[in-house]
Amino acid sequence: MSFFYDDIDDDNDNDDAALEPPSRSRTKAPNLQMPSRTTEGKSQLAYRSHTLRNNASPALLYQDALRYEPGTAISSTGALIATSGKKTGRSPRDKRVVEEASTVDDVWWGPVNKKLSEESFSVNYERAVNYLNTRDRLYVFDGYAGWDPKYRIKVRVVCARAYHALFMNNMLIRPTAEELENFGEPDFTIVNAGQFPANRLTSGMTSDTSVAISFERKQMVILGTEYAGEMKKGVFTVMHYLMPKAGVLSLHSSCNEGPDGDVSLFFGLSGTGKTTLSADPQRLLIGDDEHVWTESGVFNIEGGCYAKTIDLSAEKEPEIFNAIRFGSVLENVIYDDSSR
8 A cells, every 4th residue: 555645735845655555666668658639730749768667677766766856765664755845835827728619618727727718828838848848757657546456547748857756656557567458549648847837927927936737638737846746636626527427426425344344434634644544554445545436336536545644653553654665755855864
């Protein structure tokens, strides 16, 4: 079980952990299916970087993160310590959904679901693609959102930081080697150019940070923030939109199962204890944050968890504490450089 947790819905500082046991390593797919979704006159990710890491193993991602990403270290228990730079929490004020024919009547527009024009999204996408195509290294990760094969979607992440790829290696559900070989085109693509700012003069921008989703183009574009939690929450936003259309209920909740098969759901805003309550050593953890309730049961959207490290101890939360090991990510934590 791997552990991650998202911060509350505001700009704030967070010390988070993404935790993963060493037994869940991946087989690298021999061929990369290039994304072909474009519109006329639009750029496409060309993967022109000198090095392309396609579904790389955690060990290789560790190697690149330690070599190329300042502020990265290994903890005494083997977790990767990483920093997201200036933004250490999500930026909900900078999140947008594109107003398109398919969404105009289906989204509750307002201060939370803010509109973005198709033209502005195209500008951001071009900006992100042009930036990524200048990088020496690109990382591509293919995974699933949703454990139920009937409802899961295929997600492709394209980014320029190894720690981001490792984060989503935990947060998405990893395909088997056979599934990866036949993965094909994704249902949704995250284009993460978070190291590069948005243009404030672009219509709809309120800062140099932008997190935008287009359901018609099946893309999410990130600019101006390296906080990995934006990708996690972006996938949940997509599933929150798609699952009700499929006739099932998406839930912001944690979930566990008792010894007799009884299932409990814990609802609450981010930061209110869902992860702690669900990580009960006497019950089986299903997931800590995102689920879907169907006629046949409840399934987790994610492959791992996102847990706060504030006041974390082996005595209070042993399941989470003991998951800080190889393959996990400790994000924006303060640590002793000698003992780690």
